[in-house]
Each structure stands twice: as C-alpha cells, then as structure tokens.
Amino acid sequence: DFKRALDEVRPAFGIATxxxxxxxxxxxxxxGPAFQKLYVDGQAFVDQVAKANRTPLLSVLLTGCAGSGKTALGATLAMESNFPFVKLISPEQMVSYTESAKCSRILKVFQDAYKSPYSFIMIDDIERLLEYVPIGxxxxxxxxxxxxVLLKKQPPKGHKLLIVGTTSLSSTILGTLGLERCFSAALTVKPLQSPDDIKVVLAATEAFATPEALDQAVQLVPQGIAIKQLLLVVEMARAGGDVADVAxxxxxxxxxASTAGMADLEF
Amino acid sequence: DFKRALDEVRPAFGIATxxxxxxxxxxxxxxGPAFQKLYVDGQAFVDQVAKANRTPLLSVLLTGCAGSGKTALGATLAMESNFPFVKLISPEQMVSYTESAKCSRILKVFQDAYKSPYSFIMIDDIERLLEYVPIGxxxxxxxxxxxxVLLKKQPPKGHKLLIVGTTSLSSTILGTLGLERCFSAALTVKPLQSPDDIKVVLAATEAFATPEALDQAVQLVPQGIAIKQLLLVVEMARAGGDVADVAxxxxxxxxxASTAGMADLEF
Amino acid sequence: DFKRALDEVRPAFGIATxxxxxxxxxxxxxxGPAFQKLYVDGQAFVDQVAKANRTPLLSVLLTGCAGSGKTALGATLAMESNFPFVKLISPEQMVSYTESAKCSRILKVFQDAYKSPYSFIMIDDIERLLEYVPIGxxxxxxxxxxxxVLLKKQPPKGHKLLIVGTTSLSSTILGTLGLERCFSAALTVKPLQSPDDIKVVLAATEAFATPEALDQAVQLVPQGIAIKQLLLVVEMARAGGDVADVAxxxxxxxxxASTAGMADLEF
Amino acid sequence: DFKRALDEVRPAFGIATxxxxxxxxxxxxxxGPAFQKLYVDGQAFVDQVAKANRTPLLSVLLTGCAGSGKTALGATLAMESNFPFVKLISPEQMVSYTESAKCSRILKVFQDAYKSPYSFIMIDDIERLLEYVPIGxxxxxxxxxxxxVLLKKQPPKGHKLLIVGTTSLSSTILGTLGLERCFSAALTVKPLQSPDDIKVVLAATEAFATPEALDQAVQLVPQGIAIKQLLLVVEMARAGGDVADVAxxxxxxxxxASTAGMADLEF
Amino acid sequence: DFKRALDEVRPAFGIATxxxxxxxxxxxxxxGPAFQKLYVDGQAFVDQVAKANRTPLLSVLLTGCAGSGKTALGATLAMESNFPFVKLISPEQMVSYTESAKCSRILKVFQDAYKSPYSFIMIDDIERLLEYVPIGxxxxxxxxxxxxVLLKKQPPKGHKLLIVGTTSLSSTILGTLGLERCFSAALTVKPLQSPDDIKVVLAATEAFATPEALDQAVQLVPQGIAIKQLLLVVEMARAGGDVADVAxxxxxxxxxASTAGMADLEF
Amino acid sequence: DFKRALDEVRPAFGIATxxxxxxxxxxxxxxGPAFQKLYVDGQAFVDQVAKANRTPLLSVLLTGCAGSGKTALGATLAMESNFPFVKLISPEQMVSYTESAKCSRILKVFQDAYKSPYSFIMIDDIERLLEYVPIGxxxxxxxxxxxxVLLKKQPPKGHKLLIVGTTSLSSTILGTLGLERCFSAALTVKPLQSPDDIKVVLAATEAFATPEALDQAVQLVPQGIAIKQLLLVVEMARAGGDVADVAxxxxxxxxxASTAGMADLEF
Ligand SMILES: Nc1ncnc2c1ncn2[C@@H]1O[C@H](COP(=O)(O)OP(=O)(O)OP(=O)(O)O)[C@@H](O)[C@H]1O
Ligand SMILES: Nc1ncnc2c1ncn2[C@@H]1O[C@H](COP(=O)(O)OP(=O)(O)OP(=O)(O)O)[C@@H](O)[C@H]1O
Ligand SMILES: Nc1ncnc2c1ncn2[C@@H]1O[C@H](COP(=O)(O)OP(=O)(O)OP(=O)(O)O)[C@@H](O)[C@H]1O
Ligand SMILES: Nc1ncnc2c1ncn2[C@@H]1O[C@H](COP(=O)(O)OP(=O)(O)OP(=O)(O)O)[C@@H](O)[C@H]1O
Ligand SMILES: Nc1ncnc2c1ncn2[C@@H]1O[C@H](COP(=O)(O)OP(=O)(O)OP(=O)(O)O)[C@@H](O)[C@H]1O
Ligand SMILES: Nc1ncnc2c1ncn2[C@@H]1O[C@H](COP(=O)(O)OP(=O)(O)OP(=O)(O)O)[C@@H](O)[C@H]1O
Ligand SMILES: [Mg+2]
Ligand SMILES: [Mg+2]
Ligand SMILES: [Mg+2]
Ligand SMILES: [Mg+2]
Ligand SMILES: [Mg+2]
Ligand SMILES: [Mg+2]
Structure with missing residues (x-):
C-alpha cells in the first residue's frame, strides 16, 4: 500500500490552493519511506475529520528542525484536503502587527472556519507567531x-475542523509552554537521514549531468541535512546554469557546513 | 445507595441546559465507584445551597489532569441543579479579550447571579482564564x-450561590497562587484507574462488535488514561465507520501513547 | 472584669452599622479568654482615640490565619465605636478596579474621615487590596x-482617626513590605486553640441535640481549626435541617480536613 | 554654649511656619547632648548658606530609624531659618499621584525656590516619595x-539654596541608590540611647505625678526606643486623663514592645 | 584570478550609489588575500541572485569585531551590484524612533523591494537596530x-532579493537570538591579522614620507587592530598635516591602545 | 612646554561661553602635572578636529570619580575651542522629561551641530542622562x-564634530553597556593625589592667612580627595568670612570624611 499511497501523492502535486x-x-x-509514513499519517487525520461523525475537532502538530519540510508537508495536506474552507495563518501575514492585532486576525480565521461544514486551518511557524526568543x-x-483556547474549542454542532500547526520549537519548550498538550497528536518531520533519501532528492533536482556525478554528489552531503538547505546548496552549485558541477x-x-546556515545540522 | 444514586444520574443525562x-x-x-463518589459529593454541595439557610455561599474546585472529565462533571451538576440562574464562565467566550474585559465579564456574571435566589456559576478551565504559563x-x-475576591464575596441577604471551578493546575501551584484557599472545598477527578472502569467506558461507546473484541481492547489500554483521550482513540479506530477494529x-x-497527546499519562 | 466585658459585648451583638x-x-x-483579651484590647484603642487629647491618630493591624475572625472582630469594634464616621474599605467594593481607581477610592474615604471629629476606618483584607500573590x-x-502614607498622615487639627486593618499575610511578609511599621500596634487573632473554645462555639450553633452529642462533636474537631471553617462544617452536617447528626x-x-479548605490548619 | 543653644531652641518652640x-x-x-549636637550641626548648615558667598547650594540628609525625630528636627531648622522661601516636599501632599505628577510638583518647588535669594527646601520621607519597597x-x-539632578543643580547666580532630606532607608540602600553621594553632608538621628535622655523626655510630658513615679517609669523603658514611640506609649498610659499610672x-x-510597632527597636 | 578580482574591485571604487x-x-x-576572499564570496551571492532562476531569496550575514570593515564591505557589494533597487536600512536613519516606527520603516523597505525585479537590501548594525544591550x-x-520574518519571506513570484546584514554581535548571542539561523549564509570579517595587511593599509594612506618610515610604522601596530581604528590613528598622527611623523x-x-577605543583588540 | 600650556590656560579663565x-x-x-597632561590631551583632540581634513568626527569620554573635575575640564575645552557651535547636553536641562523627550532634545542638538562647519557638543553626566541606577x-x-548611534554617526560632508562626554560610571559598567566602545578615546580625571596638588588648590582659594596655616591645612587633607569636595570644605571652614581657621x-x-559626602574617597 506504499505503492498506492505514492500514486495518490503524485497527482496531488499539481493541485494549487x-x-x-x-x-x-x-x-x-x-x-522515501520516512516521508511516506508522515504523509499517510497526515492524510489519516484529514480522512478522520472528513468522514467520522464523532470527531468534529482534530489538531496535529508538525515539529522538526529548521528546513526539514514542515511547512511544505502541511501545505500539501491542506491543498489536497479538498475542504471547502482551507486557510493559512502565518507570521508573514502579520509583520509588525501588535499582539492584539495578531490575536484578532487569528480569531477571525477560526470564526470564518466555524461557518464552513469542513475546515482546514494551518498555523505555520508557531514560534514566530508567538514572537518566541529563548532569552528570558x-x-x-x-x-x-x-x-x-482556540485549539480546544469545539466548532459549532455539525461543523468539523482540522488544525495543522508547524514549529521548530523543541519538545521541551512546547511542553513547558503547555502547547503540546493542546494538540490531539504530533508528528515529527526529520531531516534527510540516509544516502538513499538524499539521492532521491538530488536526482529530483536534475542538476547532475550523469549518474556518476549524482553518486559523487550524494557522497559529499552530510547525513541529517535539511531538505530545504540541500536544495539551496544545489542552486548555489548551479551558479545560474542548469547543471551543477560536482566540484x-x-x-x-x-x-x-562551516557557517551559520548549517548550525542546526547534527552530523 | 450506589444503586439509588446511579438511578438518579441516568435520567439526568438527557437534561440540557x-x-x-x-x-x-x-x-x-x-x-464505576470512582465516578459515583465524585458525583454524589458534587450533588451534596448543590443540595446544601438549595436547602440550608445558613450557607448562602459555597464553592467547590474540581481539579485533575487534562481530559479527566472535570468540565463534563461540573456541567452535569449545573444542568441538574435546576437553579433558576445557571451560568458558565469559560475562556472560550473570551478569546483575545484584554485582562480587564475578562474581569468585567466575570464580574457581570456574578452581579447577575446576585439577583437570583439560587445561582450556580461554573468557572471552567481556570488556568486559561488566568492565562497561566509555567514560564515565569x-x-x-x-x-x-x-x-x-468574588469567590469569597457573600451574595446579598436571602440569595444563595454555588460556584464550581475546574482546573488542571497542580495542587502546588494552586496553593502558591492562594486560589485553593478561596474555595470551600475541592474534589479531585482522576483518570481511569482500573480495567473495570476502562471496560465500562469502551462498552458504552458500542464500538466493539463482540464481547471478545471488547475484552481484547481493554487489555490494550494503559491504565491512567484520561476518559477524553480514550474516547478520541476509539473514534480514530472507527475510521469513519461504526465499528472499531481491535487491531x-x-x-x-x-x-x-508515543506522542504529545499522551504526555500527561502516568503508566 | 471578664464578666463585665462580656456584658458589654452581648448587647452590642444587635447593633448594626x-x-x-x-x-x-x-x-x-x-x-473564651482568648477572644476576650482581643476584644478588650481593641476597645482600649477605640477609647484612646475617643477620649485622649494628644492621640489624634491610632492604627491597629489585626493579623491571623484565614477564617480566624479578623473581619468579624474589626467590624464589631467599628459598629460599637459610636463614632460619627465609620467606614469600610474592602476589596469587594473594588472588584476589577484599576490600581489608581483603588487608590482614589481609598483616598476619598480618608478625606471624608478628615471632616469628621471622630472617624473609624476599617481596611479589610489588605492582601487583596494589594493584589498580593506570593509568586514574584x-x-x-x-x-x-x-x-x-495614609496610615501615617495626621488628621487635621482637632480631628481624630482610628484605623483598623485586617490581613492574613504573615508577619515576615508584612515586615518586608514595611507595612507592619506603619501601624501603631498589632493584634494577632488565633484559630480556636482549646476544646473549651470549640465547645463554646459548637454550643452557640445549637446544632447538637444533646449535651452528649455536643461532647462527642467536640472530640472530632482538630484543634487549631478556624472559627469560620468550623461554622461551615456545622452547616454541612446540618444538611439543610436544624440538627447536625454527630456521625x-x-x-x-x-x-x-483532607481537602484544600483546611490547608491552613495546623494539627 | 550648650546653654546658649538651648536658649535659642526654646523660643523657637512657639514659631510656626x-x-x-x-x-x-x-x-x-x-x-540632651545627642540632640544638642544634631541641632547645632544643622544650624551651622543654615548659617553657611545664609552668610557665605561661595556656597550657593548645600544639602544635608537626615537619616535614622523610624520615629527617631528626623522630620521634627528638619522642620525645626526650616522654621527657624527665617529664609524668605521655606517649603516642604512630602509624600502626604502627593497621595496617589502618578510618578510624573510627583516629579512635576517637586520640580515646581525648586523652580519657585530659584526665584528667592535664600531658600530652604525640606524633602521629607524620601523612601515614600520614591515609593520604595525592599521586595525587588x-x-x-x-x-x-x-x-x-535637582540635588546637584546650582541655583541661578546670586541665589542660595539649602536642601534638607529625611529618610529611614539604611546607609547601604542609600549608597546603592547613589542618593547619599548627592548630598553635601549627612547627619544620623539616633533613637533615645540613655536613661538620662529618656528621663528628660518623660519629664517633659508631665504625665507622671511624682519624681518617684517618673524614676520608676524610666526603668521600664527599653533603651533605644524612638522618641515618637515613647511619646505614644505615654499617651496610651494616660488613657484619656492627664496622669499616667506607672503600672x-x-x-x-x-x-x-511585643508587637509590630516596636519591630525596629534594638534592645 | 586574485588578479582579475582585484581589477574588478578597483574601478568600483569610484561608483557611488x-x-x-x-x-x-x-x-x-x-x-590582501583575507579581504580578497571575502569580496569574492560576497560577489558570488550577488551573482547567484542575479542569474539563477530558483533562488529568489538569499541572505548573508557579515559578522566581525568593531571597525573591522563590515559596513564598508556590504556597501561596496551593494554599490557594485547594479541592481535597480538598492537600499540601506541603518539605525542612523531611525534615531529615537519607537520600536514600532522602526518596524514600519523596515517593512516599507521590503515592500518597496518586492516591486523591483532585483533588489539588494543592506541591514546595517543589526545590534543597534535591535537596541541590544548585554545587561539583561x-x-x-x-x-x-x-x-x-522578513529574512525568510519569499519575494513575490518573479522577483529576487538579496539581503546583506552586518553586526558585531558574537556568534553565541546571534545563535541564542535565533538570528543566525535566519540567514542563508554568514561571512566573518576579521581585523588586520598580518604585518603584510597592515603595511598595505598604511601605504594606501600615503601618510609616511619614506619606505623606511612606513616599515617602522608597521612595526608599531599591534596585530589584530581593526582597519577603522588604524586609519583613525594615522589621522591623529598627521596632526592636521599630510605627513605622519613616525614618533x-x-x-x-x-x-x-591604553584606552577604551582599543578595548576590542586582541593582542 | 608645561609653562607654555599654563600660559594658554590662564587667559582662558576669563572666557565665558x-x-x-x-x-x-x-x-x-x-x-600640577596631572591636570596639565589632561588639559593638553584634551586640546589635541580639539586641534585635530579643527585642522585635520580626514577626521570629521571625534569623541572623547572623560571618566573619573565624583567631583574630580570632569565637567569643569570639559567646559573649559568647550569654551576655549572657539568653534562656532558649542553646545551643552546636560541632565539639568531635562529634569523629569520623558525618555523620548530626552532623546528628541539630544537629537535636536546634533542636528543643529550638523549645520555648523565646526561643532563641539559636551554630553555631561551621562549616568544621569541614562537615569542609571545600579539596582537591576x-x-x-x-x-x-x-x-x-549619534556617537558614531558621521556629520555631513564638509562638517566636523567633536563630542566630549563626562561620567562617573566605572569602566566595567561602561564596557558592559557598550558605551566605551562608541567613543574614539577616553581620558581619566583623577582626584587630587599628592600634597603638592592639594597645596596648589588650597593656595588658590586664598583662605589661609599665612604660609604656615596653609602647610598645616595641607597636612589635614586626606590624599585622594576630589577637588570639588576640597573646595566645599574650605568654604565650610570659612564660615561666612574670608579666612579659614585651621582648627x-x-x-x-x-x-x-565621616559622612556620606566622602563615600567615594580612597584614603
Ligand atoms: N518531501 C518533501 N517534504 C518537504 N519539503 C519538500 C519535500 N520535497 C521538497 N520539498 C521542498 O523542501 C522545502 C522544505 O521547506 P519548508 O519551508 O517546508 O521547511 P520547514 O521545515 O517549514 O522550514 P522552516 O523551519 O524554515 O519553517 C520546500 O521548498 C519544499 O518545496
Ligand atoms: N463519567 C464521565 N465523567 C466525565 N466525562 C465523561 C464521563 N463520561 C463521558 N465523559 C466524556 O468525557 C469527556 C471528558 O472531557 P472533559 O472536557 O470534561 O475533560 P476535562 O477534564 O475538562 O478536560 P480538560 O483538562 O481538557 O479541560 C467529555 O467528552 C465527556 O462527555
Ligand atoms: N468571636 C468571634 N470572632 C470572630 N468571628 C466570629 C466570632 N464568633 C463568630 N464569628 C463568626 O466567624 C466568622 C469569622 O469569619 P471572618 O470573615 O471574620 O474571618 P477572617 O479571619 O476575616 O477570614 P478571612 O481570612 O477569610 O478574611 C464570621 O462568620 C463571624 O460571624
Ligand atoms: N528633640 C526632638 N527631636 C525630634 N522629635 C522630637 C523631639 N522632641 C519631641 N519630639 C517629637 O517626637 C516626634 C518625632 O517624630 P518624627 O515624625 O519627627 O520622627 P521621624 O524620625 O520623622 O519618624 P518617621 O521615621 O516615621 O518619619 C514628633 O512628634 C516630635 O514632635
Ligand atoms: N578593505 C576594506 N574593508 C573594509 N573597510 C575598509 C577597507 N579599506 C578601507 N576601509 C575603510 O575602513 C573603515 C571600515 O569601517 P566600517 O564602518 O566599515 O567598519 P565596521 O566593521 O562596519 O565598523 P562598526 O563595527 O563600527 O560598524 C571605513 O572607513 C572604510 O572606508
Ligand atoms: N583644575 C581643575 N579641574 C577641574 N575642576 C576644577 C579645577 N580647578 C578648580 N576646579 C573646580 O572644581 C570643581 C570641579 O567640579 P566638577 O563639577 O567639574 O566635577 P565633576 O567631576 O564633574 O563632578 P560630578 O562627578 O559631580 O559631575 C568645579 O567647581 C571647578 O570650578
Ligand atoms: Mg516552515
Ligand atoms: Mg475542561
Ligand atoms: Mg476577613
Ligand atoms: Mg519623618
Ligand atoms: Mg558598521
Ligand atoms: Mg560633572
């Protein structure tokens, strides 16, 4: 059924909400399988809200280090849900809003969602919404x-709501804040762990001219690199052209790897 | 008299206030007995306010871990009290209110209550009303x-008031805040402690097709699970249908059990 | 003279200011004697302000654990003072006032008092007026x-002022806040310390049908119970009727004793 | 010259500014001598400002424990200075002012002072002006x-200013706040240290009928009592009459001595 | 290719944006080489944004001790980029702005940049923009x-943005603040490390009359001096004339070296 | 050249800006020499700004204990600079201004300075401008x-600016605040260190009638006394007359020496 799920994924890639x-x-x-498991689990939550009668409210927290693909996964689930109401709450929409303006906007999204029979709200980058900084x-x-409060508030009778949150905050901090407890479930999005995963990603970029070049490139990548960083480095290596020279x-x-951008990598 | 109390409980289930x-x-x-005791104790407070002449003000605090059923118990007592004034104070009504707006609304409920001969106010999820976060x-x-102040303020002569509060804050924190001391009494709502309790709950969901399936399911549940979480897992297992496959x-x-939602379970 | 003082007390019970x-x-x-001493000492302060020429300002702080009877004692002294201006400052009058609104109201009471030849101001529950919480x-x-400032400010020439404050804050905290030093004197109101005291209180409730029942009841009460709590338990035991069953x-x-309400008892 | 100073003091008792x-x-x-030294020193500062040409600004801080007589000493110096501008800055004038309203009023007094050739400003109870509390x-x-800033600001050319401050804050706190350094000099007002001092004070109250009673009373007073407290106790002992019974x-x-009011006494 | 890069640098000196x-x-x-490497790396980022199709957003952080030349390097890259939109965000533009006025101005620059196909934003002296002070x-x-948020926000489709930030904050602080992670890459600008580097700088000032004087001067300079400080000292030594006497x-x-200005030097 | 500098100093005494x-x-x-060195160094900074073409901005911080003469030195340099724009920024001008009003006024002075070809700004008593208090x-x-920001901001092309700051804050605090690093240089103003220095000062006051009296007086002064305090004590000793009696x-x-005013002396 990995096969079947995969098939389900592909056509979805074109959908744009x-x-x-x-x-x-x-x-x-x-x-690969690491992604596949996450993707299938995520879809199960969507299905549950879509089909079950006694679960009007579900919430899932996607955690994982910077660049691991939390936002992309959440967005994909949202776009594929086909729910009539699909909405993004993101710090980028609220740059330099006051705290209370942020709250109003967040509340507004939920109030709108309560009017739709099926709603999907993605709350992206919760640490930025919270203006979190570890000093203090x-x-x-x-x-x-x-x-x-909104994560636990039941939608009105007959309405259903799925909430997906993303964050890079550690489990410890989330626990201390009491946020983890407010979600029905949590999924961890990992960085790329195996050469196989890395190879699939590099191949998909079509940046390397030959299979040999691809294999050499895979050797150079430290395991545990985030997919977002890996894709950026490929672009740098392309230097404006289509092909990335392995050297x-x-x-x-x-x-x-020697500068700040890689600070989160665990080699 | 467990029997008698049980009888009293059942018809009440249909009442909706x-x-x-x-x-x-x-x-x-x-x-089972754990619930029964709580329920009877709760009713005794309602009776006291209803019948006694020299207790115009009583307050009970329902404490217990997340999902243990505090809100449901308090709501049941409220609905069954048949008091002419029954009112809920809940953080969900006050999302993104300022602190002082919250206070005004809370005060308004009490002022309204003082006008009724018999009043029942439930203050739900006190930690959220307080915007409590353990950092700091x-x-x-x-x-x-x-x-x-309101918890200790006597209603006007000839008026009677019962206040039921719910919270997941630990006894230590409540003590430090000085909140515990403001209530006349406290009742602890426990998670499900015995296989017997769990079996009654699972049976009540009517999700398992056979007695054997039910028994197998009971084996799988960790003791100390909160009733709210257990009911959610049953729904997940139903996957949109009526019957939950044991596997x-x-x-x-x-x-x-491996994710955030279970963080509070004590196995 | 215990006798005499007692006589003085009784008729006063009916006075209502x-x-x-x-x-x-x-x-x-x-x-009993513990109360008697407090009551006589309190009256001495009233007399001093009433009669002496060179003490235009006196202030007394009533401290003691929750429910020990501070407010009732202060109110009794106020009602019996027969001063033309007798005023209560209490947190219940100022629920959800801003800090500065509280100060204005407090100041107003003092300014009114300065206009009367003899004034009695009771400042009840100072910890709540201060919005004190031990966290921080x-x-x-x-x-x-x-x-x-107001506790030390002399009334205008020819005017006299007695201030009685009540608080459950410990002596340590009061000292650190510097509040204790602002009062001319302090009296400690203790919980009920002896079986004799407890028996007088239980007898006064007339809740026990026979002297034997009364004696049995006294045995059941832990020493050091606050009078307010003891009276509440008697009401609970009455269960709406007049007589309290000993069992x-x-x-x-x-x-x-096993729940929050008794948290302050020292057995 | 103790004699001479004494003579100077007496007539001043009647002066009212x-x-x-x-x-x-x-x-x-x-x-006695302890007071005499303080008084003479204080007058020297007044004289310096009055007569010297090159000291347009002098400031003296009177420190000492609660009730030791700082305010009375400062007020006496002010009343006897015969400066055309003599002004009191006191927390009692500014009850529940905002911080900035306090500053405006303080500044106003100084600006008025700068217009007079000779000015005397007394800043009473600096800890209350500062709203100081040791918690924090x-x-x-x-x-x-x-x-x-105002303590160090020179008055305009040809104008002279003497500032006297009073406070019960300890030298350590004053040093940490940096306040001590802003005054030209500091004088410490001590509580009553010897039986001789106490006897003079008790005698001056004329509360004891006979020399023997006076002597007995002196024996009862703990050394180190503040003059303000001692005078209050005498009034209590008078109980509304003129004579204080020694018992x-x-x-x-x-x-x-056993309650809060004496907390500062060092026996 | 050091040669080629050098050639590229020179003409740029005259460009003024x-x-x-x-x-x-x-x-x-x-x-010398230390500067050359930084300069080439910086240009590579400009090229990447200019030419590559899949990197619409890049950000580089220039870190280094006070006076090491961060601002000058960033400004040079900006002036030479030939991007149609080149903009400086600097604390000097916002002296005594409120925090929110600062945010509005910063946001405005980004919004303007999103309208240009190619934009270069330099955020200078980030510690001052943040009003950072280590106390706290x-x-x-x-x-x-x-x-x-703005550092991670993608420009609209078809638009490209390069952000260069400068700061003297240590890597530790940047990491704790979480700022380092928001940049795609970081470059460290070092103070002058070798006598060769120092000699090039001193020679470029044309302050020393003879090669011998130049060599003597080089000996006197502590290694690790920041270029900005070195240039200032040369001016001091010129004392208003053109030539700097070696003595x-x-x-x-x-x-x-003995005063504050050199506090950051590591000898 | 001590002689020459001295000659330069004298006539300046009459200058009033x-x-x-x-x-x-x-x-x-x-x-004496300690002062002479400071004075010459200070003048060198003035000259540098006046004459050199490539130093449009210089800033010097005068540090030293209370009363050591920082303000007087800075004011002397300002008055003698003969710059067309010479301005004082001092906390005395801004008593009870809000923080932002202070900033506006400071900014205004700099903006005015940028309009003059040569400007001298003295920022006096920086700790008071900062409202610094060591508690916290x-x-x-x-x-x-x-x-x-203003200390590092270049004046517009063709304009030159010298900034002199004074403060009693310790080097440690200045370093932690990051203020020291913002000045081009720092000079330390010491209290009077030798009997010779003290003798010159006492002689200059012309308070002692004979050389012997002067010598005796010098013996009495603790080394390390601040010049401001020494001059005040001389005035006290004059007691309104011209001559100071040695006794x-x-x-x-x-x-x-025994009171607060001397708290900073290091004997
Ligand atoms: N299977 C995948 N899962 C996630 N992202 C993928 C996947 N394949 C490709 N991508 C790409 O990788 C990038 C992942 O970045 P994304 O912003 O989702 O990470 P993130 O974890 O949200 O990062 P951040 O911590 O910065 O918020 C996106 O550009 C996305 O298009
Ligand atoms: N005997 C019972 N007691 C309590 N709840 C019950 C009981 N039987 C069924 N329930 C159901 O279990 C759930 C208990 O959840 P409830 O919100 O009351 O828990 P809670 O302790 O208030 O949780 P939270 O800590 O999140 O506020 C409700 O859905 C309720 O309908
Ligand atoms: N001798 C007594 N002294 C005090 N209270 C008495 C006495 N006799 C009866 N009472 C009753 O006991 C109760 C004492 O409660 P009261 O509110 O005065 O206590 P409290 O110490 O002020 O409590 P809290 O700490 O909650 O403010 C009152 O209901 C009062 O009527
Ligand atoms: N020699 C004296 N010195 C000071 N006070 C005296 C003296 N003789 C009599 N008194 C009286 O003693 C009292 C001293 O109280 P005062 O308010 O001056 O003390 P304080 O130190 O300012 O107290 P607090 O610390 O409360 O401000 C006054 O009532 C004053 O009239
Ligand atoms: N190769 C170079 N790199 C950087 N600056 C140079 C170079 N050559 C000359 N300079 C000059 O050196 C000075 C460097 O100062 P700049 O303000 O750029 O340093 P900074 O690191 O930004 O300092 P700050 O930490 O104070 O912000 C400038 O005056 C610049 O013109
Ligand atoms: N050579 C001198 N240097 C400095 N001050 C002198 C000198 N000769 C005389 N004075 C006088 O000494 C006093 C020095 O006081 P000044 O206010 O300058 O000290 P300060 O260090 O600024 O004190 P503060 O720490 O209180 O700001 C002034 O009155 C000044 O006129
Ligand atoms: Mg993301
Ligand atoms: Mg609940
Ligand atoms: Mg009370
Ligand atoms: Mg006083
Ligand atoms: Mg810079
Ligand atoms: Mg100064």
Missing amino acids: NEFEGTRPNGIINY PRFSNVVLQTLM RFGECIADY | NEFEGTRPNGIINY PRFSNVVLQTLM RFGECIADY | NEFEGTRPNGIINY PRFSNVVLQTLM RFGECIADY | NEFEGTRPNGIINY PRFSNVVLQTLM RFGECIADY | NEFEGTRPNGIINY PRFSNVVLQTLM RFGECIADY | NEFEGTRPNGIINY PRFSNVVLQTLM RFGECIADY
Missing part, C-alpha cells in the same frame, strides 16, 4: 493563550 | 485577584 | 504606598 | 533621578 | 521578530 | 541607544 502555493516553492519530492524566554502570552557542489556544501 | 450542553460532547458515562510563571494577576485500535492507542 | 453588618454573617461568639511576589506598589458531622469534618 | 507646623505635633524636647527592590526611578505605663510599654 | 556613499568614508583598500540582555523583540604615530597608537 | 559658564563655578586651577541595573535603553578646617574635613 490559493495562499498555500507560495509556501512550497520547490514542490514535494517523495524521498520571551514570547507573546496573549497569542499563546489565544492559540491554546563546485562540494565547495558549496563545505562552505555552507 | 443552555450553554452547558456543548461542553459535554460525549455525555456522562457512569464508569506568568498569569493575569488582575483576573486572579478578581476571582479571589487498528491497538495501533491508534500505541501511536497516541 | 451600615456596611459592616454583612461582613459578620454569624455574629460574634465570645468563645507581585502586588500593587501604588496601593501599598498609598496605604503607607455526619464527623464525615464532614474528615472530608474537609 | 506654614506647613511645617503639622509635622511636629509634639514640639521639640531638648533631651522596587522604587520610582523617575522620582529618584529627578531628586538626584499601666508598664503594661503599655510591654504590649507595645 | 545614493545613501551608501557616506558609509564608506575611506573607500576600500584591497589589503535587553533588546527590541518586536524589531527582532520583524527581521526574522608621533607611535605615541598615538600607544595612547590609543 | 554661554551655558558652560555655570558649570564651572570655581574656575580652573592648574594644580536600570537605565533608559532608549537614551543609551540614541547616544550610541575649624580640621573639624570640617573630619566631619566630612
């Missing part, structure tokens, strides 16, 4: 409390 | 102080 | 400073 | 900074 | 969060 | 950041 499009600039690459730590308690790819990935 | 209905989506299942800890001292139920409960 | 009435729902029971600790420094009284006091 | 009168309800008792500690930094005086002073 | 001119008062001196530490979380240069650099 | 006059009530006494520590970060001088300096 309003604001979610832009959050997934490089589409979705089915890079500081965060907007007003936004946090608003989210905590240049090696330089780029080395430079990269 | 305004806003309380929605807080008890799955009704009340009398899952931070909370709205304005809301806390408002509650503390799928096992998967769901395992998945569940 | 405006807002103070409601703060003493169960009247005053002269439960947090409190309204604006209210605290307002009280500190039920025992259950109630046991239940009670 | 506007607002300072009320701050010294019991006048000034020259209780918290205080109004706005008021503190305003005082610090009653003993009771009052014992009661007093 | 609006507001960037003033940030580079002493132009750019190609003082304190900083404007509102500005920080605004930057964090005076020695005094100046010694004075300098 | 607007607002700076009042900050130097006792003029400048050239008390607390300070106005808004004012701090404003100063930090009285001894008493005054002893009194002084």
